Structure formats: C-alpha cells, structure tokens
Amino acid sequence: MLKALLCDLDDTIYAPASGLWPAIGRRITAYIVDRLGLDPQSAEALRATYYEKYGLTLLGLMDAQHVDPEDYLAYVHDLPLAEFLRPDPALNGMLARLPLRKAIFTNADAAHAERVLTQLGIRRHFTDIIDIQATGYRPKPQAAAYAVALERLAVTADECVFADDLASNLAGAHALGITTVWVRPSVDGPLPPGIDFHIPDLRGLERIVAERLTQTG
Numbered sequence: 001m002l003k004a005l006l007c008d009l010d011d012t013i014y015a016p017a018s019g020l021w022p023a024i025g026r027r028i029t030a031y032i033v034d035r036l037g038l039d040p041q042s043a044e045a046l047r048a049t050y051y052e053k054y055g056l057t058l059l060g061l062m063d064a065q066h067v068d069p070e071d072y073l074a075y076v077h078d079l080p081l082a083e084f085l086r087p088d089p090a091l092n093g094m095l096a097r098l099p100l101r102k103a104i105f106t107n108a109d110a111a112h113a114e115r116v117l118t119q120l121g122i123r124r125h126f127t128d129i130i131d132i133q134a135t136g137y138r139p140k141p142q143a144a145a146y147a148v149a150l151e152r153l154a155v156t157a158d159e160c161v162f163a164d165d166l167a168s169n170l171a172g173a174h175a176l177g178i179t180t181v182w183v184r185p186s187v188d189g190p191l192p193p194g195i196d197f198h199i200p201d202l203r204g205l206e207r208i209v210a211e212r213l214t215q216t217g
Contacts, residue, residue, distance in 0.1 A: 002100060002179065002212050004153045006130075007202070008140075008164035009106040009113050012183045013091075014120060015201055016165070020084040027076040028057055034075075035067060056107055056139045058132070069137065070109075077112040087121035094206050095125040099213070103128040105149050105162070107139040128152055140164070141172025150176075161212070163205060167192045181208060 007013060011021045032043035050060025061067040095102065102125050104113045110131040117123040130152055135145040150157060157177035164170050170180040171194030182191065182198045191198055197208050 002161055003159040004101045004155045006103055006105040006149055006160055006162040009104050009108055009116060011165040012163055014085055018084045023079055024076055031075045073109040081115055081119045085119045090203055092122050094203050095122055098206060098209055102126050103130055103153055105130045107132050109133060140169040146173055146176055170195050
C-alpha cells in the first residue's frame with residue numbers, strides 16, 4: 001500500500017510556464033561567467049558539457065573547478081520568487097486531502113525548496129526536504145539518492161510514489177519498484193519505459209493515489 005509521496009520541486013511542484021526554471025538556468029550561466037571569468041557563450045558550452053558528463057552542472061564544477069557547492073546553490077537560486085510564483089489554493093487543497101506522508105526530493109538545496117514551498121503556500125504539507133546535500137551530492141537518478149530518500153521516509157520502494165518532470169529521474173526510481181508519475185504538460189505517443197502514469201500538472205496526483213489505494217486496499 002502506498003504510504004509516502006516523493007515530489008520533485010522545480011517544474012514539478014509548480015508549472016513550467018512560471019518561467020522560474022529558465023531563470024535559474026540563466027543564473028547558472030551567470031555563475032560560471034562570474035566565478036570562472038568566461039564569456040557567456042563559453043559558459044553555456046561548459047554548462048552543457050558538465051550536465052551531459054555528470055548529470056548535474058554543479059557536480060562538474062565541483063570536480064573540475066573545485067567550486068564551493070554552497071556558494072553555487074545560493075547564487076543560482078537568488079531570485080525574486082514572487083515574480084514567478086503565487087499561492088496555489090487548488091494545489092494546497094489537493095495536498096491536504098492526499099493521505100500520504102509527503103517529502104520534497106530535489107537536486108536543488110533545501111533553502112531554495114523552503115522558499116518555493118512558502119511562496120506557493122504549501123510548506124505545511126511536507127514533513128521532509130531531501131535535497132542534494134542530504135544525498136551527499138549524489139543526484140537523481142543515481143540509485144544512492146533514492147536509497148537516502150526511502151531511508152529518510154522509512155518506507156520501502158513499493159510503498160512510495162514519486163512525481164517528477166524528468167523521465168530519466170523516474171526511470172531510476174521505477175527500477176527500484178517505486179510507482180512513478182510523470183508531471184508534464186503534454187506527452188506525444190506512449191509513455192517511456194519506467195513511467196507508470198502521466199499527469200499534466202501535480203493536481204492530477206490525487207486521482208492516481210486514490211486508484212492505487214483502492215487497488216491495494
């Protein structure tokens with residue numbers, strides 16, 4: 001039976017149309033420009049290279065450039081969230097009705113997650129924030145990251161549902177037996193391997209959880 005929800009943060013807990021994630025991306029490039037002294041074009045190229053090789057720009061910067069991860073995380077998330085996000089009463093109501101323990105599971109840091117959840121008016125629903133620091137800078141979709149999340153929630157994989165906007169993250173969770181939900185405005189064709197359900201936004205999660213609880217109850 002499902003007992004817990006793991007929920008990604010950026011472009012999952014809020015809609016991609018908010019523009020927040022692209023703004024964070026611009027801050028990542030600006031960080032590389034400021035800290036490494038590169039021009040914007042070279043910074044973009046380095047960012048893409050690190051993301052492809054490491055799965056997270058931060059890991060590349062830590063490994064090859066020895067940057068301070070806390071300095072990076074504070075810089076890239078230094079944005080006026082009120083310009084991108086507003087309180088979401090419908091999401092607040094759905095989360096209140098969802099009969100699961102809830103945790104944020106993000107490759108960002110807890111400080112950013114706290115600010116986002118507070119801005120959306122939904123912080124009270126989440127008992128835990130499992131961030132990149134909590135996983136020892138081992139990001140999704142590394143198996144070690146999911147192991148940390150399951151241990152923190154004290155649940156087994158089959159007792160957990162995981163919502164994320166990235167199919168690659170979901171595939172890693174599905175391989176462990178976690179129920180996976182792809183949060184994406186639209187999908188063309190069949191769902192990729194490793195994804196159990198698709199919803200256009202997180203508000204659709206209530207129906208899926210109700211169906212699964214009925215099936216296993």
